[in-house]
Amino acid sequence: MIENVSPCQLFYGTASCIHAGTESLSRLQRWYRLPVPPERLRKLYQAAENIYQEYVASQDFKGTQVVFSDIGTPTGKKGFNVYDFLKGELIKKGIPRDEIAFIHDAKNDKQKEELFADMRSGRKRILIGSTSMMGTGTNIQKRLCAAHHIDCPWKPSDIERAPVKAS
Numbered sequence: 001m002i003e004n005v006s007p008c009q010l011f012y013g014t015a016s017c018i019h020a021g022t023e024s025l026s027r028l029q030r031w032y033r034l035p036v037p038p039e040r041l042r043k044l045y046q047a048a049e050n051i052y053q054e055y056v057a058s059q060d061f062k063g064t065q066v067v068f069s070d071i072g073t074p075t076g077k078k079g080f081n082v083y084d085f086l087k088g089e090l091i092k093k094g095i096p097r098d099e100i101a102f103i104h105d106a107k108n109d110k111q112k113e114e115l116f117a118d119m120r121s122g123r124k125r126i127l128i129g130s131t132s133m134m135g136t137g138t139n140i141q142k143r144l145c146a147a148h149h150i151d152c153p154w155k156p157s158d159i160e161r162a163p164v165k166a167s
Helices: 007-012 014-031 038-057 082-092 109-121 156-166
Strands: 064-068 100-102 126-129 144-149
Touching (some): 100 109
Parallel strands (some): 064 126, 064 144
């Protein structure tokens, strides 16, 4: 007899249940506009610190970084999103606002190419975006020194493909 195991864990596995549970809590907080407690943001604070440390370490050659986040994408609605939180923390640490970009701000192919050119030249040094928007055809590896994954993509190919562009 199996004790202390939910039907969700038996059917889907523990990792999927944890992910589903945290996603549901996150959605409920956004729906009811509840403040996000600081302990839920520990991973994001650590990610911001890691990004900042890479930024400082690669200052000599204007190293660039990509940050993949498939949850908490900016939607234009009020409330918490991962992208704005990370950008705010990086600005607080001293990274100039104009060196941080969101892939979602590039609305067409021309704007994307301009953004990628800025990354290759070092004018933009941090690009935050989702795996689907930055996973394929993102030619920014010239100065790339780090790739950060805020959450785990659903498809293994998304993880396998990303570092290839960084090499």
